[in-house]
Amino acid sequence: MQTEQQYTQEILPCVPELSRTALRLARSTALADDLVQETLTRAWQSRSSFQPGTNARAWTHRILFNTYINHYRKRKRERQALEEIRGLSYKSVRPPHEGFGDEVVAALGALQPEFRKAVELVDLGELSYQAAAARLDCPVGTVMSRLHRGRKRLRGALEGYAAKQGLGRSAA
Template structure:
C-alpha cells in the first residue's frame, strides 16, 4: 500500500500546486502549502481508505491546511491586501495584458469561488469530486463555479458592472414575500374579528 500511496501523491502534485497557487496567489507560499499538505497526508496515511477518491482526500487536506494557516496569519496581517504586482502591468503585448487582467480578476473572486473554478476548469474535477474535496453539497459546488465564471466574464468583457442587479432582484423578491406574509396575516386577523 505504501508504494501505491506514494505514487498517488507524486501523480497529484501538479494539481495540488495549481490549487495552492489559486488559494495563496503566491508561488513561494503555494509551494510551502503543498509541502505541508503532503506532510500532513503522509502522517495521516492510515486514515485514507483505499478505493476511495484519493484526489478529493488530498485536495481536502490542502484546503484545510490553507484555512489553518490563514487563521494563524489573520491575527498578524491583513489577508485582503491585493499584491501590487497584480495592479500594474509592464507588458505591451495585448495577450500578456489580458492574462494579467485575468489574474487580477481571479484574485478578486471570493476564495471559495476561485478554488471551485480552478478545480473544475484546470484540474478537470467533476462537481461531485469538488463537493467531496471542499465539504459542500454538489449544488453549492455548481453554484460557486457558475458565479465565478459569470463574474469573471463580467469583469473581463466590461459588459456588466460588479453588482449586476442580483441584489436588487433578491431584495425585490424578499419584499414581495414580506408583502404576501403581511397580506396573509391581515386576512387571518380580519377573519378572527368577524
C-alpha cells in the first residue's frame, strides 16, 4: 500500500496527457474537463487497486476511456428519449374517451348530464371525489351517488358490447 503522496507523484504527471486525450475524444473543452475530473475522481476512489511501479499512464487512460464510453452511452440514451418525445405531437394526445369504441361513446353520451359529468370527471378525468364535487358545485355524497348510478347505467348499456369484446364477467 502506498502513501497518498506517492500515489499523487505517480498520477499528477499523467494529467496533461489525460486532458489532451479527453479533448480529442470529446471535441469540447468543457466536456473534456469534466471527463478528466471524473477520471481523477474514479482513480482516487480506486487507488487501492493501483499497484505502485505499474504503468500509471495506462491505468488512468483506461479509466478515462471507460468514463468517456459511459458518458457516450448515457448521451445516446438521452438523445433517443428526446427523439421519442419530439415524435409525439399534440394530435397524438387524445381525450380520454376518444380511444373507446362507438358503442362506449354512445352509451356515455346517452347518460343524463349529471351522471355523465360525474363519470367523466372521476373515471375518465381521474379526479378525486372531492375535486369532482368542487367542480360540480355539489356535496361529495352527491358525486358518489351520481357516479354509482352512472356506472350502473353504463354497465347495463354496455353488456352486449363487453360480451363481444370478451370482457364480460365469467360465471365461476
